[in-house]
Amino acid sequence: xxxxxxxxxxxxxxxxxxxxxxxxxxxxxxxxxxxxxxxxxxxxxxxxxxxxxxxxxxxxxxxxxxxxxxxxxxxxxxxxxxxxxxxxxxxxxxxxxxxxxxxxxxxxxxxxxxxxxxxxxxxxxxxxxxxxxxxxxxxxxxxxxxxxxxxxxxxxxxxxxxxxxxxxxxxxxxxxxxxxxxxxxxxxxxxxxxxxxxxxxxxxxxxxxxxxxxxxxxxxxxxx
Amino acid sequence: xxxxxxxxxxxxxxxxxxxxxxxxxxxxxxxxxxxxxxxxxxxxxxxxxxxxxxxxxxxxxxxxxxxxxxxxxxxxxxxxxxxxxxxxxxxxxxxxxxxxxxxxxxxxxxxxxxxxxxxxxxxxxxxxxxxxxxxxxxxxxxxxxxxxxxxxxxxxxxxxxxxxxxxxxxxxxxxxxxxxxxxxxxxxxxxxxxxxxxxxxxxxxxxxxxxxxxxxxxxxxxxx
Numbered sequence: 395x396x397x398x399x400x401x402x403x404x405x406x407x408x409x410x411x412x413x414x415x416x417x418x419x420x421x422x423x424x425x426x427x428x429x430x431x432x433x434x435x436x437x438x439x440x441x442x443x444x445x446x447x448x449x450x451x452x453x454x455x456x457x458x459x460x461x462x463x464x465x466x467x468x469x470x471x472x473x474x475x476x477x478x479x480x481x482x483x484x485x486x487x488x489x490x491x492x493x494x495x496x497x498x499x500x501x502x503x504x505x506x507x508x509x510x511x512x513x514x515x516x517x518x519x520x521x522x523x524x525x526x527x528x529x530x531x532x533x534x535x536x537x538x539x540x541x542x543x544x545x546x547x548x549x550x551x552x553x554x555x556x557x558x559x560x561x562x563x564x565x566x567x568x569x570x571x572x573x574x575x576x577x578x579x580x581x582x583x584x585x586x587x588x589x590x591x592x593x594x595x596x597x598x599x600x601x602x603x604x605x606x607x608x609x610x611x612x613x614x615x616x617x618x
Numbered sequence: 619x620x621x622x623x624x625x626x627x628x629x630x631x632x633x634x635x636x637x638x639x640x641x642x643x644x645x646x647x648x649x650x651x652x653x654x655x656x657x658x659x660x661x662x663x664x665x666x667x668x669x670x671x672x673x674x675x676x677x678x679x680x681x682x683x684x685x686x687x688x689x690x691x692x693x694x695x696x697x698x699x700x701x702x703x704x705x706x707x708x709x710x711x712x713x714x715x716x717x718x719x720x721x722x723x724x725x726x727x728x729x730x731x732x733x734x735x736x737x738x739x740x741x742x743x744x745x746x747x748x749x750x751x752x753x754x755x756x757x758x759x760x761x762x763x764x765x766x767x768x769x770x771x772x773x774x775x776x777x778x779x780x781x782x783x784x785x786x787x788x789x790x791x792x793x794x795x796x797x798x799x800x801x802x803x804x805x806x807x808x809x810x811x812x813x814x815x816x817x818x819x820x821x822x823x824x825x826x827x828x829x830x831x832x833x834x835x836x837x838x839x840x841x842x
Contacts, residue, residue, distance in 0.1 A: 437727070437728070469824070503726075592695075594706055609832070
């Protein structure tokens with residue numbers, strides 16, 4: 395089993411401090427939504443974020459990265475074979491778990507609606523099946539809960555290897571990928587000493603995910 | 619050099635027959651756009667498509683698939699190394715070419731705006747550089763223009779091989795991937811007899827693209 399963890403992803407509801415911002419209220423109204431139940435999205439709220447949280451507008455509010463990561467991971471071949479487990483950890487220490495049968499909406503606006511629903515209900519079900527659930531949990535607790543499995547941190551400054559070299563013969567392996575486009579991990583990752591990089595430049599999170607997934611599959615195409 | 623062609627992709631402006639549809643006009647107005655300059659998008663115009671083109675609403679108007687394909691291909695490692703060439707061919711026989719330096723917007727609404735611009739101007743430039751250009755061309759002419767390179771058609775009904783087996787030792791190779799989620803190629807693909815499949819079930823276009831890209835790279839990691 396391959397495990398992918400998107401860590402410190404920039405997924406959060408509009409923070410309390412921003413609720414009264416005029417542009418945020420206007421945006422919510424034109425979407426027929428309540429501002430405090432809306433996802434922070436730098437694509438639409440960039441200047442509001444910069445106004446209320448100076449210097450943070452290039453980092454916060456990136457549901458688009460989570461969307462692209464999930465579409466890449468869950469629609470992959472190991473994802474369809476039930477050979478991949480995915481977690482999304484957020485900046486506010488919430489962890490989202492996914493049923494392999496969940497179908498992530500291709501359309502971004504529908505994905506955002508779904509995640510807003512999840513923040514409200516903490517769980518998305520279909521009949522008896524829980525498709526997605528969210529709980530308060532730090533990255534450290536999430537990693538602890540995986541038990542004795544090998545945990546690799548994707549770290550741009552680490553020395554470069556191929557995914558195949560990193561995996562070696564390990565079938566049970568978890569990869570931690572930063573879910574942000576700028577800056578460093580907010581969580582304490584000092585315990586993660588098994589660090590690797592796969593390219594000389596920075597890569598987007600979905601490229602890192604697809605490289606790991608393809609590399610894992612070519613090592614363990616028979617894995618279940 | 620690896621070449622990826624997204625063929626018969628469902629990318630088109632709102633067809634003339636739909637321009638007078640009430641819902642289409644309303645949608646355009648609320649976006650501050652002119653209906654005949656807007657992309658057809660089944661995510662927002664599903665019932666209008668079904669009303670005007672019965673039976674086609676599950677296929678037509680899928681800029682989202684093109685977006686996900688381009689983000690996967692152009693942000694990949696071969697994409698960044700200049701070792702990948704990408705073409706998007708549309709249902710109306712238009713072919714879009716990309717400068718490897720183009721940066722595809724992550725945000726879907728911005729991507730749609732960019733492609734609408736491209737349909738209007740036929741070319742997107744930055745200074746002296748052409749980043750994207752569009753010309754009238756059939757899939758057949760596009761394939762002819764590639765010359766003597768090996769051309770592989772990804773075909774769900776073909777026998778299954780790994781990407782590595784399909785590529786063999788070929789450095790110069792082009793893959794044709796259907797850019798639609800339902801039905802069959804509209805273009806004549808009878809000349810493409812080198813057909814392969816990589817999985818027992820259907821895969822989304824960006825998974826096919828990332829499997830090919832990772833497979834090519836693991837064969838030719840030194841390729842330039």
